[in-house]
Amino acid sequence: MKFIIVVGPAGSGKSTLTGELASHIESFGPVVVRLNFDPAAETIPYDVDVDARRYVTAQEFMAKGLGPNGALISAVDSLINHVFNIREHIEDIKPDYVIVDTPGQMELFAYRHGGPIVLDALTYGYPSLTVFLMDPMFLENPSSIVSILTLASSVAIRLRRPQINIVSKADLLMPEVIENIVERLGEKGFLESFIESDEKIDPFTRSLMASLASALYESGFIGEVIPVSVNSPETLDALYGKIQQIFSGGEEYKYYDFKIEKS
Numbered sequence: 001m002k003f004i005i006v007v008g009p010a011g012s013g014k015s016t017l018t019g020e021l022a023s024h025i026e027s028f029g030p031v032v033v034r035l036n037f038d039p040a041a042e043t044i045p046y047d048v049d050v051d052a053r054r055y056v057t058a059q060e061f062m063a064k065g066l067g068p069n070g071a072l073i074s075a076v077d078s079l080i081n082h083v084f085n086i087r088e089h090i091e092d093i094k095p096d097y098v099i100v101d102t103p104g105q106m107e108l109f110a111y112r113h114g115g116p117i118v119l120d121a122l123t124y125g126y127p128s129l130t131v132f133l134m135d136p137m138f139l140e141n142p143s144s145i146v147s148i149l150t151l152a153s154s155v156a157i158r159l160r161r162p163q164i165n166i167v168s169k170a171d172l173l174m175p176e177v178i179e180n181i182v183e184r185l186g187e188k189g190f191l192e193s194f195i196e197s198d199e200k201i202d203p204f205t206r207s208l209m210a211s212l213a214s215a216l217y218e219s220g221f222i223g224e225v226i227p228v229s230v231n232s233p234e235t236l237d238a239l240y241g242k243i244q245q246i247f248s249g250g251e252e253y254k255y256y257d258f259k260i261e262k263s
C-alpha cells in the first residue's frame with residue numbers, strides 16, 4: 001500500500017485530480033482508495049471510498065462557535081484521534097494506492113503542526129509521496145512563479161516526503177507557455193533569466209527572487225514540473241509514471257531532484 005498525498009491551494013484541482021488519477025490508475029489494474037481527508041468538504045466530484053467526515057466535520061466545530069477557518073484547523077487536529085480507525089478502514093480494502101485529497105488551506109501543511117502530524121500518523125509504515133498542485137494562474141509572471149514554488153518548498157520542508165510539483169489544469173495554458181516556461185523551469189538558470197527579463201521588478205525584489213530561485217534550483221527542488229490536465233490521459237500517464245518511478249526507488253528514492261539536463 002502506497003500513499004499519494006494531493007496538496008495545493010484552494011481551487012487548484014486537488015479533488016478533481018484525486019478522482020481522475022484514481023480512475024486512470026485503476027484502468028491498469030491496481031486497487032485505489034480515494035480518501036477524502038477534508039473535514040470541511042461540501043461537494044466532492046468522485047465516489048469517496050473512505051471519508052474523514054465520517055469521523056470529524058468542520059461543521060461540528062462551527063456549531064461550537066468557531067469561524068470556518070478555526071473550525072477546519074481544529075477538525076484536522078482532532079483527526080489524530082481517528083486516524084487509527086481510518087487506517088483500519090483503508091487496510092480492510094487492501095488497496096495498492098491511497099490517494100489522499102486534502103483541504104486547500106495551505107497553512108495546515110506549510111506552517112502549522114497538525115497537518116504534518118496527522119499525515120505522518122495516517123501513512124506510518126507505508127511509502128508515501130506528495131503531489132503539489134500549482135494553478136496555471138501562478139505562471140503568469142516571475143513573481144507568481146517564485147512565490148508558488150517557495151510555498152511548494154515550505155510544504156516539502158514540513159511534509160518531508162518525495163514531492164512531485166505539477167501545474168494543474170494544463171489544458172487552460174497556451175502551448176507556448178507550457179513549452180517556453182513550464183517545461184523549462186527545471187533548467188539551470190532559466191528562472192533567473194526569466195526574472196531578469198521582467199523590467200518592472202525593483203532591484204531589491206529582483207535580487208531576493210533571484211536568490212530564492214537559485215537556492216531552489218541548487219537544492220534540486222525546482223526540477224521537472226509536470227503539466228497535468230484531467231482531460232488529457234497522456235498527462236495523467238506522465239504523472240503516474242513519475243509516481244511509479246519514485247516508489248520503485250525504495251529507500252533510495254529521490255526526494256525531488258528532477259533537474260532537466262539541457263540537450
Ligand SMILES: Nc1nc2c(ncn2[C@@H]2O[C@H](COP(=O)(O)OP(=O)(O)O)[C@@H](O)[C@H]2O)c(=O)[nH]1
Nearest residue numbers: 010011012013014015016104169170229230231
Ligand atoms: N480545465 C480544467 N479544469 C479543471 C481541471 N482540474 C480541475 N478543474 C476545475 O477546477 C475547479 C476546482 O477544482 P477542485 O478539484 O474542486 O479543486 P480543489 O479545491 O483543489 O479540490 C473545478 O471547477 C474543476 O472542474 C483540469 O485539469 N482542467
Ligand SMILES: [Mg+2]
Nearest residue numbers: 014015016102
Ligand atoms: Mg477539494
